Amino acid sequence: MAPQARESIKHADCVVGYTGYVKLVPADLLEGKDVLSTGMMAEVERCQKAIDEALSGKDVVMVCSGDPGIYAMAGLLMELLEARDLFKDIQFEVVPGIPAFTAAAALLGAPLMHDFASVSLSDLLTPWDKIEKRLKCAADGDFVIAIYNPRSKKRAGHLKDAIKIIKEFRDGTTPVGIVNKAYREGQRVQVVSLATVNEDDVDMQTVLIIGNSSSRAVGDKMLTPRGYARKYDI
Numbered sequence: 001m002a003p004q005a006r007e008s009i010k011h012a013d014c015v016v017g018y019t020g021y022v023k024l025v026p027a028d029l030l031e032g033k034d035v036l037s038t039g040m041m042a043e044v045e046r047c048q049k050a051i052d053e054a055l056s057g058k059d060v061v062m063v064c065s066g067d068p069g070i071y072a073m074a075g076l077l078m079e080l081l082e083a084r085d086l087f088k089d090i091q092f093e094v095v096p097g098i099p100a101f102t103a104a105a106a107l108l109g110a111p112l113m114h115d116f117a118s119v120s121l122s123d124l125l126t127p128w129d130k131i132e133k134r135l136k137c138a139a140d141g142d143f144v145i146a147i148y149n150p151r152s153k154k155r156a157g158h159l160k161d162a163i164k165i166i167k168e169f170r171d172g173t174t175p176v177g178i179v180n181k182a183y184r185e186g187q188r189v190q191v192v193s194l195a196t197v198n199e200d201d202v203d204m205q206t207v208l209i210i211g212n213s214s215s216r217a218v219g220d221k222m223l224t225p226r227g228y229a230r231k232y233d234i
Contacts, residue, residue: 001097008095009061016050017063024184025063034058047077054090067097071120071148101146104179104207107189109221111177111209116144121151121158128158135162139169144215144224147208151199159199159208166210170194175217177209178202191222 009015009025014034022030022037034053038046047062054060064072074094081087105112117138123131138145145166150159172195180188180203190201194210202208215224228234 002095005095005097009063011059012061013058014050014053014060015063016046016053016060018046018065021063021065024065043073043076044080047073047080050077051080051084051086051090055086061095064097065100066103067099069094069096070099070118100148100182100207101209103182104146104177104209107179107182107187108177108191108209109218109223111175111211111215111222111224112144112146113224113226114144114212114214115141116146117141118146118148119162120148121155121162122149123155123158131158132161132165135165136168139166142169142212144212145210147210149204150206150208151202152204156199159197159202163194163197167194170210170213174213175211175215175222177211177222178206179209180206182207191217191220 006029009029012033014036015022015025015030016036019037019039022035036049036053038049050060050062062068062073062077064074066072068074078092081090081092101112101118117134119131119134119138120126121131135145147159147162150162172193174194176192176194176197178190178192178197178201180186180201192198197208209222211222211224215222217223
């Protein structure tokens, strides 16, 4: 947890969030606070509760996983504040967090040292044909690709389809970092090849980082060179 996020929770009157994420907040930070949580698929309800609590005069924190502005709640909160014309009444601030792909990258070594793209395989809010197009463009452009929400019980085939698309543009020896539960209990870090990705090692708490044409495995780590070796004698 980033220090600024910890301080925001510490000084809040009310903490709102998805039940699974609220459970990850240290208990001492929640003492004496109103805690409101909802389950999966209740994002709008959760955000409306946070707004209503803020309108009552409370200092409210919405807890997210990773960074709130990356596949999380910052955008939806802004949409609801805009729809209710409340920006003049509520002081809104996004506190930066630690994105899952940077946490995963740190555990893997240096896989994001050059241009990269981030793609979520969840088609709950984005049509699958658009996700396929983004994957093709990122792979064709030789971007390192970070994949979020790679596999769930309802979307068991999406990762297989994504790997198939990327294989059209990448060699099977391309390194792939698979990071489960980065910096949480049960953390697991692997570096495999594009040809040997095991879908059973992947769930919704996993981030995959697929290398570009220059990426390589270095021991048990992953490296995407920036290009210094072409310019300098190293």
